[in-house]
Amino acid sequence: MPCIDGKTYLDRIDRLQSDVWINGSKVTGKISEHPAFKGAMKSQAKLYDMQYEKTCTNILTYRSPSSGQRVGATYLEPKNKKDLAKRRRAVQLWARQNAGMMGRSPDYMNTVVMTFAACADLFNDEQCSGNMRRFYEYCRENDISLTHTFIQPQVNRSSLYFENPSDAIAARVIEKNDQGIMIHGARLLATQGGMTDEILVFPTGSFHFDEDYAYAFSIPSNTPGLKFLCREPFNNGENIFDHPLSARFEEIDSIVIFDHVTVPWDRVFLHGNTEIAGKLYTESGFLPQQVHQVTSKNVVKTEFVLGVLQSLVDAINIGEYQHIQEKITEVILGLETLKALLTASEVHASIDQWGTMTPDRKPLMAAMNLYPRIYPRFIEIMQLIGASGLVSIPMEKDFQSASGADIKNYLQSSDRDGYEKVRLFRLAWDLSLSAFAGRQTLYERFFFGDPVRLAGTLYRDYDRTKFVKQVEDFLKRKD
Numbered sequence: 001m002p003c004i005d006g007k008t009y010l011d012r013i014d015r016l017q018s019d020v021w022i023n024g025s026k027v028t029g030k031i032s033e034h035p036a037f038k039g040a041m042k043s044q045a046k047l048y049d050m051q052y053e054k055t056c057t058n059i060l061t062y063r064s065p066s067s068g069q070r071v072g073a074t075y076l077e078p079k080n081k082k083d084l085a086k087r088r089r090a091v092q093l094w095a096r097q098n099a100g101m102m103g104r105s106p107d108y109m110n111t112v113v114m115t116f117a118a119c120a121d122l123f124n125d126e127q128c129s130g131n132m133r134r135f136y137e138y139c140r141e142n143d144i145s146l147t148h149t150f151i152q153p154q155v156n157r158s159s160l161y162f163e164n165p166s167d168a169i170a171a172r173v174i175e176k177n178d179q180g181i182m183i184h185g186a187r188l189l190a191t192q193g194g195m196t197d198e199i200l201v202f203p204t205g206s207f208h209f210d211e212d213y214a215y216a217f218s219i220p221s222n223t224p225g226l227k228f229l230c231r232e233p234f235n236n237g238e239n240i241f242d243h244p245l246s247a248r249f250e251e252i253d254s255i256v257i258f259d260h261v262t263v264p265w266d267r268v269f270l271h272g273n274t275e276i277a278g279k280l281y282t283e284s285g286f287l288p289q290q291v292h293q294v295t296s297k298n299v300v301k302t303e304f305v306l307g308v309l310q311s312l313v314d315a316i317n318i319g320e321y322q323h324i325q326e327k328i329t330e331v332i333l334g335l336e337t338l339k340a341l342l343t344a345s346e347v348h349a350s351i352d353q354w355g356t357m358t359p360d361r362k363p364l365m366a367a368m369n370l371y372p373r374i375y376p377r378f379i380e381i382m383q384l385i386g387a388s389g390l391v392s393i394p395m396e397k398d399f400q401s402a403s404g405a406d407i408k409n410y411l412q413s414s415d416r417d418g419y420e421k422v423r424l425f426r427l428a429w430d431l432s433l434s435a436f437a438g439r440q441t442l443y444e445r446f447f448f449g450d451p452v453r454l455a456g457t458l459y460r461d462y463d464r465t466k467f468v469k470q471v472e473d474f475l476k477r478k479d
């Protein structure tokens with residue numbers, strides 16, 4: 001089947017009737033019409049629709065090597081640098097549609113399954129490796145949407161803590177039988193949980209000595225015993241004047257409960273092998289391919305943030321002040337650095353041990369460590385520039401009330417009337433101050449892992465021996 005359109009996505013997820021809970025109630029009826037999910041699902045559907053728009057088709061799709069049908073471009077396993085550039089263009093075209101606010105647009109997980117299928121031999125078991133390859137092909141040929149959970153519940157993060165198996169919290173394999181492996185317990189943190197066809201579960205990044213936690217699989221979101229417990233939604237209604245970002249792009253986050261869930265053998269990619277679990281993120285192309293996708297998206301997101309900031313500066317006419325210029329320049333520096341790192345990763349890409357054209361890891365590791373630091377600062381800059389304007393934001397209905405003429409007049413700015421000023425500042429509020437904004441900042445800080453440990457990974461991986469040698473040579477110089 002060729003890539004899907006938005007309606008196919010929505011119908012497919014509605015039909016699943018997955019076990020999704022929010023605010024004490026189970027979601028019944030069509031999930032795409034539920035207030036907590038409607039905005040983001042509509043935005044996600046638009047991305048799928050774009051695959052059929054004349055000006056986008058060539059960027060967003062390519063011919064499947066197996067069926068010859070047009071399938072999603074972000075499933076493409078890059079074999080050369082042109083393929084990498086094609087993937088980047090597709091990611092950025094989708095990201096522009098949501099201002100980079102949907103971290104889990106389908107390209108994120110399409111990249112994950114592509115990467116693990118490309119290195120499927122790493123799973124070191126004929127059946128598991130075959131399962132991973134077949135699963136990738138299934139996703140590509142059916143445009144399957146995925147959520148994922150890669151971490152364990154935040155109970156006790158002490159390095160001395162080991163969970164007592166008889167009182168298990170973190171999901172583990174409790175049985176293996178003819179049908180498959182049985183999983184029981186909880187996992188964190190599935191963004192878009194309930195909004196996707198399937199859930200992909202992989203071991204946590206840190207090494208596990210206990211083989212019951214060394215598993216990887218994917219199952220449909222409506223598998224019996226699987227439950228998504230969502231957090232409070234951060235969108236307040238559908239009005240896009242009042243909530244320009246959260247009404248459209250609020251991707252719910254969920255805790256995932258596995259209550260004696262059976263994963264059929266043909267969907268098991270790893271079971272019981274702690275050594276392979278330890279290698280999955282280090283010896284695969286996961287990190288560079290994923291961070292290439294993420295950085296492509298972050299360039300678009302930063303462009304949008306910069307656009308909003310400049311609009312605030314113009315609106316209240318503060319561009320003459322040096323500290324304002326300095327603050328805007330800080331964002332420009334961030335943007336240009338990200339773009340340079342992304343370009344460098346493609347220019348220095350090479351074929352990895354699995355035969356995949358892989359972007360250079362070093363600039364991407366730098367980008368991955370940089371963004372969790374600079375994005376919160378961009379948001380701080382928005383608060384410092386927007387000041388009280390970020391809370392002088394009546395709602396659209398206020399403009400239609402008896403006070404409408406007053407607020408249109410009194411809330412005007414140097415370049416626009418009160419209605420248009422509030423529209424702009426409500427956007428800045430939803431980007432810097434609302435619950436949606438707070439979650440976006442937390443997302444950029446943590447979604448790819450703990451920034452402290454990410455820095456540790458760069459410290460360990462980055463080869464500095466030749467620089468040390470340079471210093472030694474310098475110290476020995478007699479001239």
Ligand SMILES: Cc1cc2nc3c(=O)[nH]c(=O)nc-3n(C[C@H](O)[C@H](O)[C@H](O)COP(=O)(O)OP(=O)(O)OC[C@H]3O[C@@H](n4cnc5c(N)ncnc54)[C@H](O)[C@@H]3O)c2cc1C
Nearest residue numbers: 148149150151157188189190191442443446447449450452
């Ligand atoms: C908005 C959002 C969306 C997310 N979406 C997803 C998703 O879709 N799928 C998914 O799998 N994950 C998702 N994540 C989870 C993300 O991967 C984790 O937040 C990240 O890996 C950090 O783990 P943690 O949150 O459990 O923090 P913890 O590991 O509990 O860290 C808490 C604090 O303790 C410190 N700490 C803990 N252990 C150590 C240690 N060993 N050494 C040093 N310091 C330590 C940390 O530095 C941090 O300050 C999401 C997270 C967020 C915030």
